[in-house]
Amino acid sequence: MQKEKTLSENKNTLGLYIHIPFCKSRCIYCDFVSSVSDNACMDKYCDYLKKQIAIAKDKYKDKYIVDTIYFGGGTPSILSCDNLLKIADSIKSSFVFDLKEFSIEANPCTIDKTKLSTFRQMGVNRISIGVQSFNDDILRMLGRAHDSITAINAIKMAKEYGFEVSVDCMTGLPNQTKEDIEDFVEKATNLNVDHISVYMLSIEEGTKLEELINQGKLTAKSDDEIIELYDTACELLKEKGFERYEISNFAKNSKVSFHNLRYWRREDYLGLGISAHSLIMNERWHNPDNFEDYYKALDKGLMPMEDIENLDEEEIKEEYIMLALRLKEGIDIEKYNKKFNSDFKSEYRLALIKDAKYLNINDKKVSIKDEYLETMNSIIVDFLK
Ligand SMILES: C[S@@+](CC[C@H](N)C(=O)[O-])C[C@H]1O[C@@H](n2cnc3c(N)ncnc32)[C@H](O)[C@@H]1O
Ligand code: SF4
Numbered sequence: 366m367q368k369e370k371t372l373s374e375n376k377n378t379l380g381l382y383i384h385i386p387f388c389k390s391r392c393i394y395c396d397f398v399s400s401v402s403d404n405a406c407m408d409k410y411c412d413y414l415k416k417q418i419a420i421a422k423d424k425y426k427d428k429y430i431v432d433t434i435y436f437g438g439g440t441p442s443i444l445s446c447d448n449l450l451k452i453a454d455s456i457k458s459s460f461v462f463d464l465k466e467f468s469i470e471a472n473p474c475t476i477d478k479t480k481l482s483t484f485r486q487m488g489v490n491r492i493s494i495g496v497q498s499f500n501d502d503i504l505r506m507l508g509r510a511h512d513s514i515t516a517i518n519a520i521k522m523a524k525e526y527g528f529e530v531s532v533d534c535m536t537g538l539p540n541q542t543k544e545d546i547e548d549f550v551e552k553a554t555n556l557n558v559d560h561i562s563v564y565m566l567s568i569e570e571g572t573k574l575e576e577l578i579n580q581g582k583l584t585a586k587s588d589d590e591i592i593e594l595y596d597t598a599c600e601l602l603k604e605k606g607f608e609r610y611e612i613s614n615f616a617k618n619s620k621v622s623f624h625n626l627r628y629w630r631r632e633d634y635l636g637l638g639i640s641a642h643s644l645i646m647n648e649r650w651h652n653p654d655n656f657e658d659y660y661k662a663l664d665k666g667l668m669p670m671e672d673i674e675n676l677d678e679e680e681i682k683e684e685y686i687m688l689a690l691r692l693k694e695g696i697d698i699e700k701y702n703k704k705f706n707s708d709f710k711s712e713y714r715l716a717l718i719k720d721a722k723y724l725n726i727n728d729k730k731v732s733i734k735d736e737y738l739e740t741m742n743s744i745i746v747d748f749l750k
Contacts, residue, residue, distance in 0.1 A: 378463070379429035379645075380627040381456065383414065384638030384652075385441035389474060389510040393573035394535075394566060398640035398654050399439035410638075410656070411448040415455045416663045417637050417652075422459035424668065425635065425645075431460045433624035434467045434488075440495075442471035446483040453487035466491055466623040468531075473519035474511040481526045491529040491622070493562075494519055499552050500545050503538055506583070508573070520556045529620055531560035536598055537591030538566050539583040546594050550601040559620035562613055563598045565591050592739065610693045612738050629688045631681075647681055649674045678705070686748045690741055695725065695732020716747035 386399045387407055434456065441449075468491040469484060476494070484492065498504055499513040511519075516532075523530045534549050553561055568575050568585060577583040586594075599609060607615035611629060614622065627634050636643045640654035650670040653659045662669035676684065682705055689696045701709045709731070710717065717726060723737040723744050733741050 377429060378432045378632070379425065379460075380433040380435065380624050380632065380634040381431055381460070382624070382634055382636045382638075382641050383434070383436045383441070383452065383456070384636065384641040385436060385438040385444060386410070386639050387438070387443050388440045389443055389472060390508060391573075393506075393508045393577065394569065396569040396572055397439060404445070407444060407448060411444065411452055413660055413663050414452055414638055417669070418452075418455045418459050420663070420666065420668050421635060421637065426460055429460070429633070430463050432463050432465045433627060434464070435624040436469040436489075438470055440472045440475060441469050442475040442480060446479060449483050449487060457488070464488070468493055468622065468624055470495065471519070471523075472510060473516040476519040476522060478522065481522060481528070484528070485526065489528070491531065492523045493531040493533070493560075493622075494523065496520070496532040496549075496553070497535045498538065498541070498545060499548055500541075503541060503545065506540065507535075507538070517552065517556065520553075520558060524557060529560070530556075530558045531562060531622065532558050534561055534563045534598060536563060536565055536594040537586050539578075539585065541586070541594060543594065543597055546597045547601065550598060550605065554602075554605045554607075559617050560622065561602060561607060561615045563595065563602070563615065564613055565595050595739070608693070609735060609738070612691050612741065626692075629692050631685050631688055643670075647676055649676065681705075683749050687745050690733050690745055690748075691738075693732060693735070695730045698729055698731065713748055719747055720744050 384398070387402050387410075388399045390401060391399070436452075444452075467487070467489045469487075469489050470493045471480075472495050476492075494516070496516045497507060497509060499516065501512050504512055520530055520532065532553050534546075534553070536546060550561075566586075568578065574583070578585050599615075602615045603609070605617075607617050608619070609615050610621050611625070614625065616622075624634075626632075631644070633645045634643060635645060636652060639652055639656060639659045642651045643649065650673040652669045653662070653671055658671075659669050685701070685704075686696060696709065698709045701707070717724065717731070723734055723740075725732045725734055733744060737744065
């Protein structure tokens, strides 16, 4: 596997996202497309995934070189070793590769030595573990299927097997304190994780969390409290040598997520599995978010595509800028000018003057200063026409 960590331009390359919509239990805050299902349901889904891979092969194999694979969910690590290997084999025989990264999301309670060996056999080199917190009371409150010891052991094992390890940390949770955040950073960094994603809690409509807050059984934190906890995490991670290369993502020794970088750089990606999104040659769509419609299309031998959008040049530019400003690397002016046959600095002269204090501007790049990343939305609107 080619694993040089340069942030180079990808031409005619593709990232593959595979959605696995199953979990051991549902966490109270989560509205991702996923459910608790039995083995027969998972087996059937994996068979259909293989059908979609076969259709995708005919469409894309000759046009693209796949350089990243990302199994996300839900909880991909919940699948049997047999199913995981079948999907990985099917992908490997259906595309041309120059693989930089193969990531898989995992819940700590689904990681053991057999699973890790299977990941290795699949070619996985990076595991993204949903930890959220190392406080057992908080984990219980969230309905997580694991405790802190299980998370610590999962991280240790994954590191021992030689995987690059990323962990998710949630901030702004009910009852969460500054000490909880300090504890998270301390434990995660002592365990030598390579990457940390820090998410501010979002209270999603229709979730158990929303219900408990409405019933007064849990208390939501104010925006200021959430930002304070988030900032604590950011500052501590910086002190520990983690670079914030995207608003919510921190990497040690440049161990960034190449697959996720594709999204922010607006490079092509193909989503397989229910609810997965794709962007190919400026055409955007997503797969149906229910099994029935997904299976129906595949039974007819069709690519299950919904809400197909072809963006016009202005929309593409806006999206490109919005995504690039999430990144520390920001907007590469030469790349922008070439891509859009334009002159970025004169096109956005007014916005660059108005937001000068929040921006790093030089001949090559424009990016938002680290300390203003969280308020990026109010800066980005000035770049929208
Ligand atoms: C697909 S899950 C990760 C893997 C696995 N399902 C797990 O939870 O252990 C993706 C991540 O999104 C984050 N997340 C999910 N719902 C969220 C919400 N409502 N607000 C903030 N972060 C959320 C969590 O940090 C979670 O780990
Ligand atoms: S956070 Fe992860 S484990 Fe929990 S319900 Fe969502 S996808 Fe499943």
